[in-house]
Amino acid sequence: MRRLISSFSAVGTVLLVNLASITGFALTSEPASAQAAYGSYVGAGVTVGVGEDNQGDGQQAGGVIAVRYKLLEAPLSLRAQALIGDNIAVVPSISYDIPLSWQTDFYVGLGVALANGDDPSPVGDKTSFAIQPGLDHVIPNSNTVIFGNAIIAFDAYRDGGGTAVSVQGGVGLKF
Numbered sequence: 001m002r003r004l005i006s007s008f009s010a011v012g013t014v015l016l017v018n019l020a021s022i023t024g025f026a027l028t029s030e031p032a033s034a035q036a037a038y039g040s041y042v043g044a045g046v047t048v049g050v051g052e053d054n055q056g057d058g059q060q061a062g063g064v065i066a067v068r069y070k071l072l073e074a075p076l077s078l079r080a081q082a083l084i085g086d087n088i089a090v091v092p093s094i095s096y097d098i099p100l101s102w103q104t105d106f107y108v109g110l111g112v113a114l115a116n117g118d119d120p121s122p123v124g125d126k127t128s129f130a131i132q133p134g135l136d137h138v139i140p141n142s143n144t145v146i147f148g149n150a151i152i153a154f155d156a157y158r159d160g161g162g163t164a165v166s167v168q169g170g171v172g173l174k175f
Contacts, residue, residue, distance in 0.1 A: 038070065038138070039070060039138060039143075039145070039174035039175075040067075040068055040069045040070045040077075040174065040175055041066075041067070041068050041136075041145045041147075041172035041173060041174045041175065042065075042066070042067050042172055042173060042175065043065070043066045043067075043145060043147055043170045043171055043172025043173065044063065044064065044065050044066070044170050044171070044172075045063070045064050045066070045147070045168060045169050045170015045171060046061065046062070046063060046064065046168065046169060046170065047061070047062050047063065047064040047083045047084075047085065047122045047166050047167070047168045048060070048061050048062075048122065048166060048167050048168075049061075049062075049083075049085060049120070049121070049122030049123065049164065049165070049166045050165045050166065050167060051123075051124070051156070051161070051162075051163055051164040051165040051166070052120075052161060053120060053124075053125075053157035053158075053159045053160055053161030054157070054159050054160035054161045055159050055161075057086075057119065057120045057125075057157075057159075058120040058122070058124065058125075058157065058161065058164060060085040060086050060120075060122055061085070062083060062084045062085030062086075062121075062122055063083075063084045063085075064081055064082065064083055064084070064168045064170060065081065065082045065084075066079070066080075066081045066147060066168070066170060066172060067079065067080045067081075068136065068145075068147075068172070070097075075096060075097045075098070075099075076094060076095065076096060076097065077094070077095045077097055077107065077109075078092075078093075078094055079092070079093045079094070079095055079109055079111070079132070080092045080093070081149075081151070081168065083121055083122045083123055083151075083166060083168070084121075085120075085121050085122045086119040086120060086121065087115065087116075087117040087118075087119045087120060087121040087125065088115075088117075088121055089113055089114060089115035089121035089122065089123045089124070090113075090114045091111055091112070091113045091114070091123065091130055091132065091151055091153075092111050092112065092114075093109035093110055093111025093112075093130065093132050094109060094110060094111065095107040095108060095109035095110075095132065095134075096108055096109075097136075103137055103138045103139070103140055104135065104136065104137045104138075105135070105136055106133075106134070106135055107132075107133070107134055107135075107136065107149075108131070108132070108133050109130075109131070109132035109133075109134070109149075110129075110130075110131060110132075111130050111132060112127060112128065112129060112130055113127065113128050113129075113130040113151065113153040113156060113164070114127050115127065115128075115153075115156070120156075120157060120164070122151075122164070122166035123151050123153040123156055123164045123165075123166050124153050124156025124157050124164035125156070125157055125158055125159075126155075126156060126157065126158050128153040128154055128155050128156040128164070129153070129154050129155075130151050130152060130153045130154070131151075131152045132149055132150070132151050132152075133149060133150055134147065134148055134149025134150065134168075135147065135148050135149070138174070143173050143174040144171060144172070144173065144174075145171070145172040145173070145174055146169075146170075146171055146172075147168075147169065147170055147171075147172055148167075148168065148169040148170075149167075149168050149169075150165060150166065150167050150168070151164075151165070151166045151168070152164075152165050153165075153166075
């Protein structure tokens with residue numbers, strides 16, 4: 001019986017030492033966390049306007065030029081997109097970047113859709129408040145970024161119709 005108690009005592013001592021080591025390591029090490037996909041980029045791709053005004057104008061396909069400038073110490077980026085369709089719109093925004101992995105982040109941007117002219121752009125034909133949810137993915141071991149987002153512009157048409165929505169996607173190069 002003494003040998004059994006002695007064995008349990010030895011096992012208990014080993015467990016306590018290991019638990020103390022693990023606890024000490026956990027208390028002294030910094031927590032691991034992913035950071036938003038690093039890097040600014042310039043890219044190009046396609047845009048599709050899926051909203052329309054009361055006259056049926058606005059649904060169109062076109063091109064997009066995208067720029068992201070990543071602020072280094074904060075999970076924020078300055079972004080701008082030029083949407084080229086039946087008309088041109090520029091959408092500057094600031095985004096909050098949420099890392100999903102070391103190469104991918106989700107973001108939500110707030111900005112303004114600057115559109116003007118007789119024909120609607122993919123995001124309408126007047127200046128309006130815009131929300132921009134999207135994803136950036138950096139291809140590992142390269143300077144290539146794949147991006148995709150939507151732009152939702154509120155009260156974006158002069159001739160009624162309300163909200164304009166466009167969807168963009170493309171490829172960029174980090175700088």
